[in-house]
Amino acid sequence: MSAVTTNAPVQDVIELLRFQHEQIRDLFDLVGKSSGRAREEAFHRLVRLLAVHETAEEEIVHPVARRALPGGEEIVADRLAEERAAKEALTELYGMDTGEPEFLARLDRLRDDVLAHARAEEREEFSRLRDAFSDAQRRALAGAVKAAEASAPTRPHPGAQGAGANLLAGPPLAVMDRARDLIRDALK
Ligand SMILES: [Fe+2]
């Protein structure tokens, strides 16, 4: 079964983030090969997942990597620069019609950049951070990331109310701000 349709089975935050890399890759593929309404919906799922995922890494993984890894300062600066560029590209894509030809060209460029970024994270951070968290922390942080993801609806729907209901009504940067609040609340 594709990672896109599989619920994350993992109780470990590093494994969860690694699993989300697979989901992100599959969603890029789904956006590319679908059309019309289906492409729009797949793109909205990709925006939501990327927003939650990158925010979770910025709140949870990068601060620890910066402190705990030799050369961590530099490694994290590189990853943050890539994340900033990806957010800008995502915001531009969000403002486009998913049916225009330029959309797919830009999507492909973003896909290549995001997947290269994910490989660098796995190689330089994830595989070296296993001992940086206790088992209990890994479980608690996985729960926080899942809660942030779950509170972001796939699409805003009329009449939806309450926290997170309109998470996707705004542009990606607003989604990231909201996800950051949710993760910080969970970390308190
Ligand atoms: Fe990242």
Ligand SMILES: [Fe+2]
């Ligand atoms: Fe990542």
